[in-house]
Amino acid sequence: MSPDPVKGLILVVEDERAISDLLRLYLSREGFGVQVESDGLAGLSAARTLHPAAIILDVGLPSMDGTEICRKLRAESNWTPVLFCTARDDEVDRVVGLELGADDYITKPFSPREVVARVKAVVRRAVQAASSEGPLVLGEVIVDPVTRRVTAGGSPVQLTATEFDLLEHLMANQGRVFSRDQLLSEVWGYAAIVGTRTVDVHVAQVRTKLGDYSPIRTVRGVGYSAELEP
Amino acid sequence: MSPDPVKGLILVVEDERAISDLLRLYLSREGFGVQVESDGLAGLSAARTLHPAAIILDVGLPSMDGTEICRKLRAESNWTPVLFCTARDDEVDRVVGLELGADDYITKPFSPREVVARVKAVVRRAVQAASSEGPLVLGEVIVDPVTRRVTAGGSPVQLTATEFDLLEHLMANQGRVFSRDQLLSEVWGYAAIVGTRTVDVHVAQVRTKLGDYSPIRTVRGVGYSAELEP
DNA sequence: CCAAATCTTCACGAATCCCTGATCCAGTTA
DNA sequence: TAACTGGATCAGGGATTCGTGAAGATTTGG
Numbered sequence: 271m272s273p274d275p276v277k278g279l280i281l282v283v284e285d286e287r288a289i290s291d292l293l294r295l296y297l298s299r300e301g302f303g304v305q306v307e308s309d310g311l312a313g314l315s316a317a318r319t320l321h322p323a324a325i326i327l328d329v330g331l332p333s334m335d336g337t338e339i340c341r342k343l344r345a346e347s348n349w350t351p352v353l354f355c356t357a358r359d360d361e362v363d364r365v366v367g368l369e370l371g372a373d374d375y376i377t378k379p380f381s382p383r384e385v386v387a388r389v390k391a392v393v394r395r396a397v398q399a400a401s402s403e404g405p406l407v408l409g410e411v412i413v414d415p416v417t418r419r420v421t422a423g424g425s426p427v428q429l430t431a432t433e434f435d436l437l438e439h440l441m442a443n444q445g446r447v448f449s450r451d452q453l454l455s456e457v458w459g460y461a462a463i464v465g466t467r468t469v470d471v472h473v474a475q476v477r478t479k480l481g482d483y484s485p486i487r488t489v490r491g492v493g494y495s496a497e498l499e500p
Numbered sequence: 501m502s503p504d505p506v507k508g509l510i511l512v513v514e515d516e517r518a519i520s521d522l523l524r525l526y527l528s529r530e531g532f533g534v535q536v537e538s539d540g541l542a543g544l545s546a547a548r549t550l551h552p553a554a555i556i557l558d559v560g561l562p563s564m565d566g567t568e569i570c571r572k573l574r575a576e577s578n579w580t581p582v583l584f585c586t587a588r589d590d591e592v593d594r595v596v597g598l599e600l601g602a603d604d605y606i607t608k609p610f611s612p613r614e615v616v617a618r619v620k621a622v623v624r625r626a627v628q629a630a631s632s633e634g635p636l637v638l639g640e641v642i643v644d645p646v647t648r649r650v651t652a653g654g655s656p657v658q659l660t661a662t663e664f665d666l667l668e669h670l671m672a673n674q675g676r677v678f679s680r681d682q683l684l685s686e687v688w689g690y691a692a693i694v695g696t697r698t699v700d701v702h703v704a705q706v707r708t709k710l711g712d713y714s715p716i717r718t719v720r721g722v723g724y725s726a727e728l729e730p
Numbered sequence: 731c732c733a734a735a736t737c738t739t740c741a742c743g744a745a746t747c748c749c750t751g752a753t754c755c756a757g758t759t760a
Numbered sequence: 761t762a763a764c765t766g767g768a769t770c771a772g773g774g775a776t777t778c779g780t781g782a783a784g785a786t787t788t789g790g
Contacts, residue, residue, distance in 0.1 A: 431721030
């Protein structure tokens, strides 16, 4: 395997000098390299050329919105982990952000330690995903995308094709909340003409089969996600 | 008649007795042979002489760091699969580890089942990568790509060309589930001008000829795979 | 050029799965 | 507390999907 240009580099796109300085300080103290861009366009091109391990994006940016940057990157199949960073404690912003492919978000004011922890978590997930084809593990549930076998608490579990795809999708993006429509388009396929109720039924099936080990959490009014703490 | 088939030898280099005992228990329960070394130098020489199927390396080791062992092995062109294993939630360690050619990593505390799943995946990948011109064995079925002979339960079986190619492809990637389209493009070769149902018929033929020894599993809604457990 | 072997397609039955709609239940709001 | 909203649950009809036998197409070998 050929070496990547730089690893452990975090790209910070943030126009407030005070914040970017703080992030630089804490992240570099943890051994990350840090590159700061204060402008949206510059941030986008930096994201393209530097291949950072993760990107911290301010939502309110001059010249190009943070969500816009993320959307553009995703459109180019660039799946570098993105953490959104927003001042307004606005729920909609978050959901919208997560829907368009962000991996996490933080709200100002934040503790630098929190940011560092989230960056670490996000990078870890990405690295894990990149060492692809490994089994997905969450608690006592193990999902192997290659053999399509599932075990819960050590015992094999028989899932149908759709049930497997659903669980795999959730566990491959653990912690992330998906709306029913998202799940329909991402698991069922591009033109799912089925009602969103269908998702409920399959989720219920998976939960039944996994029993107490089921990691699927329902987020009322939003959708579902897979995580440890129910 | 050879003794019970051992899936391979796993070398565990770990100084905490509690952990190595647990790993030995779970891995041997799955049919792996296990060799434990509690010291870095001993681990390195064991890795050189025992030719294990995979190595589980603790990052924090006395006398020689786990990453150091991995680096040395790689320098000697030893590409035995390595799983790093670290207690500290230190991101940098991991990234560095993966950079120097680790195949996966796990963080303590881990579930033994998770480790077993990852070891299996890593070994499977390595076996596939190294698979060249040895007879393929799965249960009572032996497929020799060189002589193109097949035996099931000791008796020779006559397969046609396509039947053989199909079975060989499945067994060379045992456990992996292939869709019909995949099989058509990878076994038939030319961009599948034939209907996907053709695959079914040939699978049926192979199954008939191998009788109860047939390792071909059908994964409803997906495709087929070759493995021991039905 | 013919015959045998092999490959592919087709059709039907059986097994299984998926979707839907109705109903029940829990959390939320007026 | 009652009304309301969104989620859980259940069961049956409809739709897939797979296995199989047989027949047509193609290749191989003599």
